[in-house]
Amino acid sequence: MSTVADGDRVAELAQKVVAEHDPKQVPVAEFLGACYDAGLSWVHFPEGLGGLGASRGLQAVADTILQGAGGPVPLGLNPMGYGMAAPTVREHAHSDDIKKFFLRPLATTEDIWCQLFSEPGAGSDLAGLATSAVRDGSGDGDWIINGQKVWTSLAHKARWGLLLARTDPDAPKHKGLTYFVLDMHAPGVETRPLRQMTGQAEFNEVYITDARIPDIHRLGGVGDGWRVAMTTLMNERSALGASGSRRGGGAISDAVQLWASRPDRHTPVLRDRLTGLWLRAEAQRLTSERSRAAATTTGGPGPEGSIGKMVGAELNQKIYEFCMDLLGPEGLLYHSYSMYGQNAGTGDWRGPVQQRYLRSRANTIEGGTSEVMRNILGERVLGLPGDLRADAGMPWKEVPRG
Amino acid sequence: MAEELADQPIGVAEFAFSAEQQQLRTAVRKFCADNNAEATVRRLMESPVRFDRAVWRRLGSELGVLGMSVPEADGGVGGSLVDQAVAVEEFGAALACGPLFGTVYLAIPALVAAPAGPARDELLAALVEGDRTAAFAVPDSAGVFLPESLTVTAGGSGADVTLTGTVNQVVDGDAADAILFAANGSEGLGLYLVDPAASGVQRTPLVTLDLTRPQATVVLDSAPARRIAGGEDADRVINHALQVGAALLAVEQVGAAQHLLDLSVEYAKSRLQFGRQIGSFQAIKHKLADMLVDLEHARSTAYHAVWALTYGTDDPALAASIAQATCSAAFSRIAADSIQVLGGIGFTWEHQAHLYFKRAATDAALLGSAEQHRSRVADLVLDNAVGHSGAVPVATGRP
Numbered sequence: 001m002s003t004v005a006d007g008d009r010v011a012e013l014a015q016k017v018v019a020e021h022d023p024k025q026v027p028v029a030e031f032l033g034a035c036y037d038a039g040l041s042w043v044h045f046p047e048g049l050g051g052l053g054a055s056r057g058l059q060a061v062a063d064t065i066l067q068g069a070g071g072p073v074p075l076g077l078n079p080m081g082y083g084m085a086a087p088t089v090r091e092h093a094h095s096d097d098i099k100k101f102f103l104r105p106l107a108t109t110e111d112i113w114c115q116l117f118s119e120p121g122a123g124s125d126l127a128g129l130a131t132s133a134v135r136d137g138s139g140d141g142d143w144i145i146n147g148q149k150v151w152t153s154l155a156h157k158a159r160w161g162l163l164l165a166r167t168d169p170d171a172p173k174h175k176g177l178t179y180f181v182l183d184m185h186a187p188g189v190e191t192r193p194l195r196q197m198t199g200q201a202e203f204n205e206v207y208i209t210d211a212r213i214p215d216i217h218r219l220g221g222v223g224d225g226w227r228v229a230m231t232t233l234m235n236e237r238s239a240l241g242a243s244g245s246r247r248g249g250g251a252i253s254d255a256v257q258l259w260a261s262r263p264d265r266h267t268p269v270l271r272d273r274l275t276g277l278w279l280r281a282e283a284q285r286l287t288s289e290r291s292r293a294a295a296t297t298t299g300g301p302g303p304e305g306s307i308g309k310m311v312g313a314e315l316n317q318k319i320y321e322f323c324m325d326l327l328g329p330e331g332l333l334y335h336s337y338s339m340y341g342q343n344a345g346t347g348d349w350r351g352p353v354q355q356r357y358l359r360s361r362a363n364t365i366e367g368g369t370s371e372v373m374r375n376i377l378g379e380r381v382l383g384l385p386g387d388l389r390a391d392a393g394m395p396w397k398e399v400p401r402g
Numbered sequence: 403m404a405e406e407l408a409d410q411p412i413g414v415a416e417f418a419f420s421a422e423q424q425q426l427r428t429a430v431r432k433f434c435a436d437n438n439a440e441a442t443v444r445r446l447m448e449s450p451v452r453f454d455r456a457v458w459r460r461l462g463s464e465l466g467v468l469g470m471s472v473p474e475a476d477g478g479v480g481g482s483l484v485d486q487a488v489a490v491e492e493f494g495a496a497l498a499c500g501p502l503f504g505t506v507y508l509a510i511p512a513l514v515a516a517p518a519g520p521a522r523d524e525l526l527a528a529l530v531e532g533d534r535t536a537a538f539a540v541p542d543s544a545g546v547f548l549p550e551s552l553t554v555t556a557g558g559s560g561a562d563v564t565l566t567g568t569v570n571q572v573v574d575g576d577a578a579d580a581i582l583f584a585a586n587g588s589e590g591l592g593l594y595l596v597d598p599a600a601s602g603v604q605r606t607p608l609v610t611l612d613l614t615r616p617q618a619t620v621v622l623d624s625a626p627a628r629r630i631a632g633g634e635d636a637d638r639v640i641n642h643a644l645q646v647g648a649a650l651l652a653v654e655q656v657g658a659a660q661h662l663l664d665l666s667v668e669y670a671k672s673r674l675q676f677g678r679q680i681g682s683f684q685a686i687k688h689k690l691a692d693m694l695v696d697l698e699h700a701r702s703t704a705y706h707a708v709w710a711l712t713y714g715t716d717d718p719a720l721a722a723s724i725a726q727a728t729c730s731a732a733f734s735r736i737a738a739d740s741i742q743v744l745g746g747i748g749f750t751w752e753h754q755a756h757l758y759f760k761r762a763a764t765d766a767a768l769l770g771s772a773e774q775h776r777s778r779v780a781d782l783v784l785d786n787a788v789g790h791s792g793a794v795p796v797a798t799g800r801p
Binding site: 248254256257258259260261262271272274275276278279280282283284286287289290293294307310311323327330331333334335336338348351352353354355371373374375377378379381382383384385386387388 | 415416417418663667670671678679681682683684686687688690691692694695698699700701702703705706724727728776777779780783784787788789790793794795796797798799800801
């Protein structure tokens with residue numbers, strides 16, 4: 001439960017940081033380092049680890065001041081770092097020393113993070129993954145990693161990777177997993193770009209051959225990787241779901257802008273379609289606001305995060321489908337399918353509307369497919385029974401794969 | 403209960419419900435469980451008067467939940483519209499019997515907004531106490547007053563004014579102790595109060611799709627009337643009442659939809675087919691997940707409208723239309739999908755699903771359909787949007 005006094009303290013600290021480290025003057029790393037040292041990176045984290053032990057809802061108080069003064073949105077600079085790694089490291093790393101070692105360079109964005117979860121053979125059924133981690137020697141040696149990961153964004157820039165690997169192939173699939181932090185610069189870690197339907201390569205494949213991880217870079221217990229991964233995924237979904245709180249902001253603004261700038265292509269049917277999309281976006285925006293209000297009192301990401309991810313993904317697709325239908329034959333043109341430097345002309349990493357249209361197909365797959373999200377809403381929020389599983393209780397190595 | 407609510411700070415953050423409001427929710431829920439169980443609803447909906455006057459009076463005088471946002475000076479408890487909305491959500495969940503629509507959603511907000519005067523003051527106090535009930539016979543299009551479609555005219559003036567004309571489908575008009583009419587006359591536009599028991603008033607109860615929300619046709623033939631508001635005042639009072647009514651109706655839709663979702667989820671957990679709970683099938687589970695999303699969206703828009711009307715956090719006309727467009731569609735879909743999840747039992751007279759399905763259809767049509775409100779949103783949002791060329795880059799086929 002937050003109090004007015006907590007809010008005042010957060011605001012005071014943020015104003016102090018802004019006054020002493022003007023974000024318009026100092027380098028990003030210095031500014032974000034000052035935020036970390038003041039406990040404003042994640043106000044709900046403990047003191048000394050980039051937080052103040054305050055209520056999660058008060059983050060907005062800090063962010064409003066820090067970003068209002070021209071500070072960066074750190075989630076945009078180090079998305080996996082801020083969105084997923086920070087909460088997982090904070091909760092599961094062995095010691096405060098290790099937590100500090102990882103968290104401060106993460107916060108300053110000097111160390112970019114990536115996530116090594118999905119594999120060619122393990123997508124929605126993530127717990128079926130095959131990358132192995134085997135202890136070197138008799139008990140206290142390094143872990144030796146072998147396997148292939150896929151859909152890893154920022155792997156080519158990342159210093160650290162959140163790795164989920166199998167330590168016990170004889171256990172049922174959820175029980176034999178362990179969670180590690182992999183040094184992306186370690187020998188045996190090879191990153192290759194993975195080209196996608198837009199022509200670009202936002203993601204990578206990561207091939208891991210006999211790479212070593214010291215045991216102190218394990219997060220959580222051996223065999224406890226699934227539970228640790230849930231921390232990451234809940235935060236990923238709430239991070240992906242919590243965007244744009246200004247009315248008409250986000251993807252819907254593309255559609256409304258395009259609509260307003262192309263009166264020659266207006267039809268009543270398109271107008272009605274766009275209104276339906278606008279209403280859905282607005283209802284979701286208000287729902288995110290409501291969940292933020294609830295987070296102030298209850299802490300932790302709630303089911304609303306899963307709603308936001310699912311609704312946002314499907315809405316994005318419908319919005320860009322609308323844009324294409326509005327454009328008509330003009331939508332059939334593209335800027336370039338060359339793999340690099342496509343966005344030079346637009347000044348926006350999302351590229352022109354046609355690229356956004358193609359890119360949106362991934363929204364209902366990445367970070368949990370819409371089908372998985374509906375299962376989560378059904379099972380975790382509504383309490384419905386799980387589906388029957390063909391691999392229940394079976395040792396992982398006996399589960400059919402393909 | 404009501405007294406505790408009166409002392410809350412003004413202007414609390416959007417969507418932040420106070421501990422007192424949670425207590426209010428619990429109290430109303432318990433009252434409805436004790437006095438408005440399904441068997442009671444079924445008995446009353448087939449009775450000549452569709453509610454229990456004694457229970458209604460207790461809602462007003464004992465719980466104080468009929469006029470929660472009425473200022474203390476007017477006999478209310480001086481709470482906020484948020485308080486009223488919390489109570490209405492629970493009424494919706496229980497399909498509470500009584501003239502909520504006519505009295506609580508429309509007549510009371512109209513009277514609160516109207517200038518003080520003996521007729522207004524006396525009626526408002528009686529409505530808040532639950533001693534009398536009211537209906538609001540004013541034509542609207544999608545929740546906006548339509549003076550050009552008035553079917554009632556005022557004759558005479560001052561104390562001798564009378565009304566003549568017919569209004570069809572007056573919700574809660576069958577048993578109301580007072581009916582508010584809008585009429586044009588020599589004094590211009592006015593909002594008038596008519597006692598239905600007076601000479602010159604004839605009302606015909608109608609058989610309604612939703613038996614829990616009665617309607618009547620009211621024919622006035624030089625019926626004596628008292629003016630509550632005139633001219634621009636009348637226009638303002640009526641539109642305010644319609645906006646508050648739209649927001650409270652949206653909240654009612656949320657309460658009823660939540661009840662249906664709870665019912666459907668319970669059924670999906672207990673009903674076995676093919677040796678499994680049907681809720682374990684993704685076809686059912688995903689339908690219920692979609693219902694949950696629609697419900698949460700509806701709740702957000704409904705309370706946003708309530709907050710906008712209470713604290714001015716948004717344009718009330720736009721917020722009310724967003725809420726009505728969203729909540730009417732959500733409740734209708736949730737009601738239809740609930741029957742699908744329930745299967746055969748959900749189509750029977752014996753099961754309560756049809757009561758809510760009929761309420762969904764009724765609420766969707768009252769104070770403007772989802773489509774009408776969507777059209778209003780388009781007028782307010784899209785038609786004023788300004789496009790900056792190049793704001794959204796469009797590829798031209800040239801790298």
